Amino acid sequence: MADRPRFHLAFPVHSLEAAREFYGEWLGCPEGRSNSHWIDFDLHGHQIVAHLAESEGPEDHHNPVDGKSVPVPHFGLILEWADWEVLRDRLTGLGADFIIEPYVRFKDQPGEQATMFLRDPSGNALEFKAFRDEVMVFAKRFNDGSV
Template identity: 65%
Template sequence: MTRPRFHLAFPVDDLSAARRFYGEFLGCREGRSSEAWIDFDFHEHQIVAHLAPEECSAASLGQVDGKQVPVRHFGLLLDWPDWEALADRLKAAGQPFVIEPYVRFAGEPGEQGTFFVRDPAGNALEFKTFRDEAQVFAR
């Protein structure tokens, strides 16, 4: 499946912390930057961390599968081995999870792995994978 390219801008309260988290920790290549923002290559998608501490706040939570999911979040669909490798890397680094890696709909159409983390500014990120990418929009 060819993933679409998107552009997403989001607030952070510390550009150095964002640079460490997205650049060093998640391995996103840094693009252009200024004293007020940083572009990152987020698996071929452009994300922009804008210095806006007044806009940083924890997202409200909603109930999904008995778990408290951050309602406002963004993330990626990864291939299953890449998703597992990222989850393992985050665990080994001691990154706290909002929701630990788990598999939803095991053995059913739409079987997927998912987990949530927060960046240093509190932005929630979901990393997801599908056993069969053709099932991404299965009903």
């Protein structure tokens, strides 16, 4: 077992082959078990499972964060800063169509973080981020002192 619990997420996809290309080739997630209806992927030690779905998922909602329209729901990873930069460069080089282009949010403030959002081929929104100061990941106060 890992040093800490592993996260598990199952999510709908319209095409297993498109999921295999996006998660396996674009994001570099090793593939685990699979059958004709689902594929397990290793997302930095966490198990995510792409399930073939016949119907559309729930409608997206958006919330404003730092002047950007953030899609809800979304999932992703908090990476080390250098690893985030490597992934940003890889996805940019592959021609990723970002929902929110890679940028640094809350620049020079507590909670400063690099972030980028994109969708997989089935429309699931993903966020990859990195905090300048990892202590801020679970900080209780925002930059303006509000809770």
